Structure formats: C-alpha cells, structure tokens
Amino acid sequence: MxxxxxxxxxxxxxxxxxxxxxxxxxxxxxxxxxxxxxxxxxxxxxxxxxxxxxxxxxxxxxxxxxxxxxxxxxxxxxxxxxxxxxxxxxxxxxxRVDASLSIILSPDALQAMLTIVPAQGGRPVTKADVLAQLTEKGVTEGILLDDINRAIAAGQAQGVVIARGRAPVPGENGRLESLVAQVRSRVPRLTETGQVDFRDLGDIVTVRADQPLMVRRPAGRGVAGVDVLGRELPAPDGQEVAFAPALKGARTDPQNPDQLLAEIAGQPVEVAGGMTVEPVYVIPAVNMASGNVNFDGSVVVRGDVAAGMRIRATGDIEIGGTADPCHLEAGGNVVIKGGALGGLGRTELADCTIRCAGSFTSGYAQQARVEAGDSIFIDDMAMQCDLSAANHIRVGNRRRGHIIGGRVLAALSITGKVIGSPNRIATHVEVGVTPATSRRILELARERDAREKQLLDISKYLIFADRNPTKVDPNTVERACATASRLSAEVETLRDEENALNHLMELSGQATVCAENVLHEGVVVQLGANRFRPRGEMGPCVIGMLDGTLGPLPEPAPGA
Known part of the structure; x- marks a missing residue:
C-alpha cells in the first residue's frame, strides 16, 4: 500500500x-x-x-x-x-512528521516560488521559517508578505509566488510620424489573405513649400529592472530611426533636424525612411490638342484621356473621366474615376497598356491590359481584360463585380462576385508568383552581391587608413566613409525588398480564388502546374490548394 x-x-x-x-x-x-x-x-x-x-x-x-x-x-x-x-x-x-518547505527561484530570478508539504501530526511551517529560507537564498526584493501569510494559513502550497522582481522594460523604438493628413503611401497596406475592402484613393493631396511633413520621435530609454536577489537588470534603449538620405522634394529643417520639410510644392508620398514630395501637373484633358504627357511627378487629368495618347509619370496618375485605349505608365498608383477601355483585339491599339508600380483603381475595365506592382481594384466589371498584379485583384464593391473572359493573374488572391458567365466564355484565372517576380528576386540578389563586394573593398581601405593615418589622404577617407554609408543603406533596401519577395513566394502556395456569388463553367483556375475546371455552376466558393489538390476549400466553421 x-x-x-x-x-x-x-x-x-x-x-x-x-x-x-x-x-x-x-x-x-x-x-x-x-x-x-x-x-x-x-x-x-x-x-x-x-x-x-x-x-x-x-x-x-x-x-x-x-x-x-x-x-x-x-x-x-x-x-x-x-x-x-x-x-x-x-x-x-x-x-509524527513536521511540515516541510522549499523555495525555488525562476531561471531569470524574477520570481521566488514556495512549496509547503503539510504536517502530519507534527510542527507546521511558520512565517519565520519562510522568511529565514528567503534570507538564506539571498531573496531581498519584492517579497509578498500577504501571499506568504495566506500560504501559511492554508498549511500547504504548491509553487506559490512569494517574491516578484521587476522585469526590465526596453525603450520604445524611434519612429517617423506624418504631419500630413491623408498622405498616400507607396507601401502596400493589404493583408496577406486579401480580405480587404475596395479602396477609393480619392484626390491627390498637395503641400506647399516649407510645409512640415514629418517629425522624428526619438527612441525611448529603457527602464532597468531588479530581480528578487536585488541585482539590477539593465534594459536596452530603443533603436533610433533616421530620415533616409536624399528624399526627393524634401529636406530636414535647418532649425530642427528632427523635422522634415517640403522643399517644393507638390504631392507628399510616404516612403520607407520618410516622405518625398512630387510635383503635380494638372491638365484638363489629354488629347491631340494637349499632346502626350511626360512628367517627373504626379499627373492629374480632370477629364478624359483620348485614344492613342500616352502619359508617363514618376508619381501617380489620376484621371477624373474615362481612359480610352491609351498608354499609361506610373511610378506610383493609377486611379481612373470613370473606366478604362483597352485595345486588346485591335491591332492598331495592341500596345495600349496601363502599367504602374503601385495599385490600379478604376470604375470598370474593358479589353484593357493592366500591370500593377501592388494590387488591382475594379468596382464594376472586368470584361475580356488582361490583368496582372503582384499581390491581389478584387473586382466588385458597390457594383456588380463581374470577371468575364480574358486572363487575370495575381500572386496572392483574386476575388470577384461573379467569375465567368452563363454562356461559358473562356476565363483564365491564375494565382501564384509570376515569372517576373522570380526574375526580380534574382536581379536583387545580384545587385546586393555587387554592392556588398564594393562595401567590403571600402571597408578594407578604411581599416588600412585607421591603422596608417599618415599614409592616406583625409579627404579620400571622408569620401570613402560617405560611400560606405550610401552602400550600406542601398544593401539594406535591396535586402528588404528581396526578403519581401521571398516571403511573397512562400505565401503564393496559399493563394486563393474567391467567387463570392457564382463561379461559372468555362473558367479555368490555375496555381502553378495545377488546374481546376468547375463542372457546372458553383455557388459561393473559394478555390485553393488542399492536400496537394487544387479545388474548393471547405467552408470555415461558424465563428472561426
């Protein structure tokens, strides 16, 4: 027994x-x-x-x-x-057995825990016994007398915390805070699953010269802690953040280096490490009378863009009316308040393409070829279009949301209310990383390797200069330091983009095609080498990979 x-x-x-x-x-x-x-x-x-x-x-x-x-x-x-x-x-x-007690310190010495094995006819543990063992173990800080009294009164305890230290609190990292309301960002803000609402980017916000754009909030200092043994636990200060060098159209305030000012009047755009200001060119319409537009900044067209015309902008392009088959190229976003008509199927307009590094937003699109570096949002209908986006494509918000015919490609998700049509119009829908993305990853790796090699050579020179100060020209050393700083920033930027694209590659295996209302027969869904063709009309469904097969995913459980 x-x-x-x-x-x-x-x-x-x-x-x-x-x-x-x-x-x-x-x-x-x-x-x-x-x-x-x-x-x-x-x-x-x-x-x-x-x-x-x-x-x-x-x-x-x-x-x-x-x-x-x-x-x-x-x-x-x-x-x-x-x-x-x-x-x-x-x-x-x-x-007769006396009660026994043991006190154990946590690995970080931030807690002391008491265990009391109750007496069996013998002497119980007293408060003096507990305090004596605390002293023996060197515990001097954060002693919890009320918890000790409760454990003594109960006559037994199991891992009761009777002393608690103060954990160190790391300082908050510095941050850059925008001072401009509704500023546009070139940084994608979509979730990885693509569950986002349609975004109306609105009008271009402008600032005047010398207007404050951003303020740099310094990093906070860490608050030191103390363990139960009375030893101080140092806390790291937060990491400082700095404005990126050479922000186009912006400069630091001579009177306050923690503030960023607009150097020119134009459109503020939030970028990594600060904010740039791009000039804004406003024109009533783009047609034969105005000629093509090639502008270093953002372009706002109040009316329509006529067929065959070209607009190139390093910033955003915003069109208040309709874009007939034309060529648009933007370093930022493209917003067309009306709709986009393309030249697919028409030989004389075959090169009419809309290409942007950011997102494309339009009321509708018909026979249009659109290539977006971020995502594509179309409110009403995409008919017989060739759409390609690095992240997401969503068709439908307040209006119909039909994807009919053509080819639609996105890395992470494609969403439409209705995909395909009852008369089985061929519609090719593809998710997953594009070959262009794979090529870009290789290009980034090559560029980063080249700059790291240059940085290594400069570092060797600077080490030599440090050891032999009389054998080098101080001006040359100063220029080498500046070059090393620039190369370090460039390497960091390239590495960030490379990591983001590699992460995108990983996420692409979980890409989905969502038909919120109907998925018609005649649609081909493709992910890599896998294809899915619906047999007959399907109700609301999500197509994705499950157990190595591309097909409808099970509906999530209620409340999930």
Missing part, C-alpha cells in the same frame, strides 16, 4: 460502547514524544473479540492519532496479529 493509500483513522468515527465489549482487550498504543513514533502493543487476552479496520480507525482517532503518517501495511499487519492472538511488544505503525 502506497503512503497516500494507507489506512488512516477517520476523525469522525466513534466507538459504539455496545459493540466495544471485548474488542481491543490487550491492545495499547504509545507515542514516543522524543522520536514522534507511534507503537502498538498486543498482549493476547482470551476474552478479546476480533476487531476490524473500521473499529481500529475509530480507536486511533479517539486516541488523537489520526493525523500521523502511517507506515504502509502497518495497520493491516496489526489487525492480523491481534485477531490471530499473537503477541507483539512494539510494532511501529505511524510517526
């Missing part, structure tokens, strides 16, 4: 005098006060009646021995000896 399973007298048991006649004759118990051991003595008596476990428990409880720790099988042995009429001089059946 294990210690936890041994027979122990029941405190509530009582001996019935009528049943006790003849029972227990010749059986006595004696507790050695010095050792705390309980002995049983049996002197056989002819008049003795047999006893059982229940009677023995009641007798021990009546004599005040119920709380002792009993020797395994001792009571069973005692019953056998007594009932068989044998004699025993001193049978050890139980002993």
């Amino acid at each position: 294990e210690p936890d399973e041994q027979m122990e007298p029941c405190m509530e048991a009582e001996i019935d005098p009528a049943e006790a006649v003849g029972k227990g004759l010749g059986l006595t118990f004696s507790l050695d006060e010095e050792s705390g051991v309980l002995f049983a003595r049996v002197e056989p008596d002819p008049a003795a009646m047999p006893i059982d476990e229940s009677w023995l428990n009641a007798r021990l409880a009546e004599d005040g021995h119920a709380r002792l720790r009993y020797v395994p099988m001792a009571l069973t042995s005692l019953l056998a000896i007594y009932n068989s009429g044998q004699a025993v001089e001193a049978l050890k059946i139980a002993e």
Whole structure:
C-alpha cells in the first residue's frame, strides 16, 4: 500500500460502547514524544473479540492519532496479529512528521516560488521559517508578505509566488510620424489573405513649400529592472530611426533636424525612411490638342484621356473621366474615376497598356491590359481584360463585380462576385508568383552581391587608413566613409525588398480564388502546374490548394 493509500483513522468515527465489549482487550498504543513514533502493543487476552479496520480507525482517532503518517501495511499487519492472538511488544505503525518547505527561484530570478508539504501530526511551517529560507537564498526584493501569510494559513502550497522582481522594460523604438493628413503611401497596406475592402484613393493631396511633413520621435530609454536577489537588470534603449538620405522634394529643417520639410510644392508620398514630395501637373484633358504627357511627378487629368495618347509619370496618375485605349505608365498608383477601355483585339491599339508600380483603381475595365506592382481594384466589371498584379485583384464593391473572359493573374488572391458567365466564355484565372517576380528576386540578389563586394573593398581601405593615418589622404577617407554609408543603406533596401519577395513566394502556395456569388463553367483556375475546371455552376466558393489538390476549400466553421 502506497503512503497516500494507507489506512488512516477517520476523525469522525466513534466507538459504539455496545459493540466495544471485548474488542481491543490487550491492545495499547504509545507515542514516543522524543522520536514522534507511534507503537502498538498486543498482549493476547482470551476474552478479546476480533476487531476490524473500521473499529481500529475509530480507536486511533479517539486516541488523537489520526493525523500521523502511517507506515504502509502497518495497520493491516496489526489487525492480523491481534485477531490471530499473537503477541507483539512494539510494532511501529505511524510517526509524527513536521511540515516541510522549499523555495525555488525562476531561471531569470524574477520570481521566488514556495512549496509547503503539510504536517502530519507534527510542527507546521511558520512565517519565520519562510522568511529565514528567503534570507538564506539571498531573496531581498519584492517579497509578498500577504501571499506568504495566506500560504501559511492554508498549511500547504504548491509553487506559490512569494517574491516578484521587476522585469526590465526596453525603450520604445524611434519612429517617423506624418504631419500630413491623408498622405498616400507607396507601401502596400493589404493583408496577406486579401480580405480587404475596395479602396477609393480619392484626390491627390498637395503641400506647399516649407510645409512640415514629418517629425522624428526619438527612441525611448529603457527602464532597468531588479530581480528578487536585488541585482539590477539593465534594459536596452530603443533603436533610433533616421530620415533616409536624399528624399526627393524634401529636406530636414535647418532649425530642427528632427523635422522634415517640403522643399517644393507638390504631392507628399510616404516612403520607407520618410516622405518625398512630387510635383503635380494638372491638365484638363489629354488629347491631340494637349499632346502626350511626360512628367517627373504626379499627373492629374480632370477629364478624359483620348485614344492613342500616352502619359508617363514618376508619381501617380489620376484621371477624373474615362481612359480610352491609351498608354499609361506610373511610378506610383493609377486611379481612373470613370473606366478604362483597352485595345486588346485591335491591332492598331495592341500596345495600349496601363502599367504602374503601385495599385490600379478604376470604375470598370474593358479589353484593357493592366500591370500593377501592388494590387488591382475594379468596382464594376472586368470584361475580356488582361490583368496582372503582384499581390491581389478584387473586382466588385458597390457594383456588380463581374470577371468575364480574358486572363487575370495575381500572386496572392483574386476575388470577384461573379467569375465567368452563363454562356461559358473562356476565363483564365491564375494565382501564384509570376515569372517576373522570380526574375526580380534574382536581379536583387545580384545587385546586393555587387554592392556588398564594393562595401567590403571600402571597408578594407578604411581599416588600412585607421591603422596608417599618415599614409592616406583625409579627404579620400571622408569620401570613402560617405560611400560606405550610401552602400550600406542601398544593401539594406535591396535586402528588404528581396526578403519581401521571398516571403511573397512562400505565401503564393496559399493563394486563393474567391467567387463570392457564382463561379461559372468555362473558367479555368490555375496555381502553378495545377488546374481546376468547375463542372457546372458553383455557388459561393473559394478555390485553393488542399492536400496537394487544387479545388474548393471547405467552408470555415461558424465563428472561426
């Protein structure tokens, strides 16, 4: 019998005098006060009646021995000896055990935890015992007296925290805070799953020269902590952030280096490491009378863009009306408030392409070829278009949301209310990373390697200059330091873009095609070498990879 399973007298048991006649004759118990051991003595008596476990428990409880720790099988042995009429001089059946305590420190020494094994007839743990062991372990800080008192009162505890240190608090990193409301960003803000609302980018916001654009908030200092042993725990300060060098159209304030000012009037655009200001060119319409537009900045067309015309802008292009088959190229976003008509299927307009490094937004698109470095948003309908986006394509918001015919390609997700048409118009929908993305990753790796090699060569020169200051020209060293700083920033930028594209490659395996209302027959969904063709009309569905097969994904559980 294990210690936890041994027979122990029941405190509530009582001996019935009528049943006790003849029972227990010749059986006595004696507790050695010095050792705390309980002995049983049996002197056989002819008049003795047999006893059982229940009677023995009641007798021990009546004599005040119920709380002792009993020797395994001792009571069973005692019953056998007594009932068989044998004699025993001193049978050890139980002993008095004092309570014990242990205090353990957490690996970081920020907590001290108390465990109390309760007494069994012996001396309980006292508050003085706990405090003495805390002192022995060197615990001096954050002692929780109320928790100690509660554990002592309970008589037992298991891992109760009785001392708690103060963890160090790292300082907040510095940050760049925009001072311009509704500033556009060239940094994609979409979720990886593509569950986003349609975005109306609105009008181009402009700033005047010398207007504050951004303020640099310095990093915070860390707050040191202390462990329960009284040792100070240093806290790191936050990382400082700096404005990127050579922000186009912006400069730091001569009176306040933590503030960024607009150098020219134009459109503010948030970029990594600060904000640039691009000039804005506003024109009523682009047609034969105005000629083609080639502008270093952003272009706003109040009206329409006529067929065959060209607009190139290093910033955004915003068109208030309709874009007939034309060629648009933007370093930022393209917004067409009306719709985009393309030249697919017309030989004379075959090169009419809309290409942007950011996102493309339009009311509708028909026979248009659009290539977006971020995402494509079309409110009403995309009919017989060739659409390609690095991240997401979404057709449909307040209006119909039909994708009919043509080819639609995005790396992460394609969403439409209705994909295909009842008369089975061929519609090719493809998700996954484009070959252009793979090529770009290789280009970035080559560019980064080249700059890192240059940086290594300059570093060797600077080490030589540091060791041999009399053998080098100080002006050359200064130029080398500036070059090294520029190369370091360029390497970091290339590495960030490379990491982002590699992350995109990983996410592309989870890309999906979502038909919020209907997916018609005639649609081909492709992810890599996998293809899915619906047989008949399908209701709301999401197509993606599951167990190595491209097909409809199960609906999420309610509340998931």
